[in-house]
Amino acid sequence: MSSWITTVDHKRVGILYGVTAFAFFLLGGLEALLIRLQLASPGAHVVSAEAYNALFTMHGTTMVFLAIMPFNAAFFNYMVPLLIGARDVAFPRLNALSYWIFVFGGIFLNASFLAGTPPDVGWFGYANLTSKQFSPSHSVDFWLLSLQVLGVSSMISAINFIVTILNMRAPGMTLMRMPVFVWMTLVVQFLIVLAFPPITVGLIFLLFDRYFGAHFFDVAAGGDLHLWQHLFWIFGHPEVYILILPAFGIVSEVLPTFARKPLFGAPVVIYSGVLIGFFGFGVWSHHMFAAGMGPVADAAFSIATMLIAIPTGVKIFNWLATLWGGTIRTTTALHFAVGLVGLFTIGGLSGIMHASPPVDLQQTDSYFVVAHLHYVLIGGSLFGLFAGAYYWWPKITGRLLDERLGKVQFWVLFAGFNTAFFPQHYLGAIGMPRRIYTYAADAGFAFWNLVSTVGAFGIALGILLFMGNAWRSLRAGAPTRGTGARWSGGRRRRRRHTTSTRSLPSSPATPSGGRNMVARGSPPPAPPRATIFTSPHPPTGPSWSGSAWPSWRWARSPISRS
Amino acid sequence: MAVGALTHLAIVIAGTLVTVVGAFRLALEHHRTPAHEHQVGSLDLDHRKVAIWVFLGSECFFFGTLIATYLAYKGKSVVGPEPHQILDIPLTTISTFDLLMSSLLMVLALAAVQRDDRRQARLWLFGTAFFGLIFLGFQAYEFTHFVREGLTLQRNLFGSTFFVLTGLHGAHVTIGVVWLLCLWLLDLRGNLRVTDAIKVEVAGLYWHFVDIVWIAIFTLVYLIP
Numbered sequence: 001m002s003s004w005i006t007t008v009d010h011k012r013v014g015i016l017y018g019v020t021a022f023a024f025f026l027l028g029g030l031e032a033l034l035i036r037l038q039l040a041s042p043g044a045h046v047v048s049a050e051a052y053n054a055l056f057t058m059h060g061t062t063m064v065f066l067a068i069m070p071f072n073a074a075f076f077n078y079m080v081p082l083l084i085g086a087r088d089v090a091f092p093r094l095n096a097l098s099y100w101i102f103v104f105g106g107i108f109l110n111a112s113f114l115a116g117t118p119p120d121v122g123w124f125g126y127a128n129l130t131s132k133q134f135s136p137s138h139s140v141d142f143w144l145l146s147l148q149v150l151g152v153s154s155m156i157s158a159i160n161f162i163v164t165i166l167n168m169r170a171p172g173m174t175l176m177r178m179p180v181f182v183w184m185t186l187v188v189q190f191l192i193v194l195a196f197p198p199i200t201v202g203l204i205f206l207l208f209d210r211y212f213g214a215h216f217f218d219v220a221a222g223g224d225l226h227l228w229q230h231l232f233w234i235f236g237h238p239e240v241y242i243l244i245l246p247a248f249g250i251v252s253e254v255l256p257t258f259a260r261k262p263l264f265g266a267p268v269v270i271y272s273g274v275l276i277g278f279f280g281f282g283v284w285s286h287h288m289f290a291a292g293m294g295p296v297a298d299a300a301f302s303i304a305t306m307l308i309a310i311p312t313g314v315k316i317f318n319w320l321a322t323l324w325g326g327t328i329r330t331t332t333a334l335h336f337a338v339g340l341v342g343l344f345t346i347g348g349l350s351g352i353m354h355a356s357p358p359v360d361l362q363q364t365d366s367y368f369v370v371a372h373l374h375y376v377l378i379g380g381s382l383f384g385l386f387a388g389a390y391y392w393w394p395k396i397t398g399r400l401l402d403e404r405l406g407k408v409q410f411w412v413l414f415a416g417f418n419t420a421f422f423p424q425h426y427l428g429a430i431g432m433p434r435r436i437y438t439y440a441a442d443a444g445f446a447f448w449n450l451v452s453t454v455g456a457f458g459i460a461l462g463i464l465l466f467m468g469n470a471w472r473s474l475r476a477g478a479p480t481r482g483t484g485a486r487w488s489g490g491r492r493r494r495r496r497h498t499t500s501t502r503s504l505p506s507s508p509a510t511p512s513g514g515r516n517m518v519a520r521g522s523p524p525p526a527p528p529r530a531t532i533f534t535s536p537h538p539p540t541g542p543s544w545s546g547s548a549w550p551s552w553r554w555a556r557s558p559i560s561r562s
Numbered sequence: 563m564a565v566g567a568l569t570h571l572a573i574v575i576a577g578t579l580v581t582v583v584g585a586f587r588l589a590l591e592h593h594r595t596p597a598h599e600h601q602v603g604s605l606d607l608d609h610r611k612v613a614i615w616v617f618l619g620s621e622c623f624f625f626g627t628l629i630a631t632y633l634a635y636k637g638k639s640v641v642g643p644e645p646h647q648i649l650d651i652p653l654t655t656i657s658t659f660d661l662l663m664s665s666l667l668m669v670l671a672l673a674a675v676q677r678d679d680r681r682q683a684r685l686w687l688f689g690t691a692f693f694g695l696i697f698l699g700f701q702a703y704e705f706t707h708f709v710r711e712g713l714t715l716q717r718n719l720f721g722s723t724f725f726v727l728t729g730l731h732g733a734h735v736t737i738g739v740v741w742l743l744c745l746w747l748l749d750l751r752g753n754l755r756v757t758d759a760i761k762v763e764v765a766g767l768y769w770h771f772v773d774i775v776w777i778a779i780f781t782l783v784y785l786i787p
Binding site: 090091097100101104107108111114115116117138149155158159160162163166167168169170171173193194195196197198200201202204205208212213214215216220221222223224227231234 | 565566567569570573576577580581601603604605607609612613616617619620621623624626627628631634635638639640715716718719721722723725726730
């Protein structure tokens, strides 16, 4: 047990990330259910107005920083070294450090409940609501310090993964041979490294304002409140790509496997991911159309925002083309991946709607935006993460999840999610504002809010089903055969699938590195360092010139590097 | 309230401890874990060198944001003193020259370590740190002087932006000085040989970066009227 606390093995750190993120995810989910209960009927008194403010703030902050980001980190940690043939990450101890800083940051943020002053200013913490004058308690202090701590964790791990991916690829693993998931991981790490400094500086300004009487967000002293909004959203918009791109990577692995076809236009999928990351830095002010920046800035950011839909649409069409004409196996992972393609498209389309300033001025701060962001974050990120969970579960645990229960879970989650959030488009369109703790009975919001609350409990049921499935699998699930490469079992066109981990030994018995796991007695296998790639294509041709992507497979090399 | 304060304090202390211990264990990782010894990867670069370059990329955005804020708030203060009334360009030119020269010493230090010249390595490493300390001395004098003249963090927007920007730069110099003194101690104990030149190189990259940032700050804050 204590070896889990001192572990520096990337697989174990990955599992720790996943389990911890799931705990925080349940916490954030409970907060969401309380929010929905309060809004289920007009004039309800489930929670007070103050508690409601704290709930939506903590729900947002928890889901972004303590659930989805660390879920992604779990897959980065577990899968990336395996997928590129590295023995571990570049800095194993630093990796453990970033996990533990994340844990402390998460506990610190939630300790605000114990202190009786949970943050209640929204996850974006707009100035000057966060000033000492308007938030005299420690609520904002908890929020800003824990965000600073979590930022350190993300930064350390991002640097670690950039070095790992660029510098620890096995011989033969050229950049364009890397699986799309690894590519998306790389893009995300660059986004973290470049997007976190502005929020760090913004939080430092806020800290100086609150503790030392500086004037950064003090209008009376000549300060400009837009400064916070700019600093926050320069971080905040790349942040949404930090949340979604790993899911895009997972889907790009899952769909080809179960369509038994190579990923259509794989290099284009990679380029479009890089382009999304690049454009992601040029669109932040579309969160601020209502702030009054003037026609030139509005037009520029509106055009940039519409442009970013192009690489995103490219991905959607590539996924559809991958499925087209494939020999599809309708596994649970495929259900979730296809679910992402459909639901993210809905969320993406409503996103293009608010890219237009005149439309946005009608929709901003309404439930329409709430519907949009949940379609991209649940329908996008969470569905992608579930696809990854079902896809890689056998690799990680050596056991299978129940496929029938998995499909039930998918349909419960899918139905619950759409019931909860589709009506919110309508609620927003008829004028229901965000962040209100209740509404009048004659406002016409009551019926669809009730529907939405019922849907939220459907989502909760879907999550419970997953927990039940995971529990059953760990207790008595069917073990995987051999390498744990459950999904490569296609009899035909074996090499054309994309599960590049399939020829690596399954993990539970054979750690890929790290002292703690080797010490458990099983003889360590030849390290992946000794694996090279063999390509069925002539060595001169780029691996994607043919029809197969990726066209390499792992092979044991008789030679060992260094 | 008391519980909240205690939780607050305990977590801050625990977090600090974890960070310090983690940082030290990272520093020792290379020595203790033979499996981690091979740090040169597929780019033919040392992991630590790639890591510091990525970190410096991030630092560009960090200082870029600070400088952008200073420029955006320039001339927006509702009360004095104004920058041109208080900034002492000749004095800061001397400290800027001192910091620039420290980069030269840094290069000499790296060259000395690379050819295993222990005596010179020791001299130049300490010299670089010493020049950094001189710069910090100038900054301490400047800050004290400004506060006596009435320019504080709380005085006006210029005070807020100026002290946070140059103060965070000073913090970076301080970290660099501590880093260099650590290397100097390693050298005194005979633990800085040719094979460890990468450690000096990484510290040097950081030091040169901090130096370059100061050139930007000196130009944009002091020289531009």
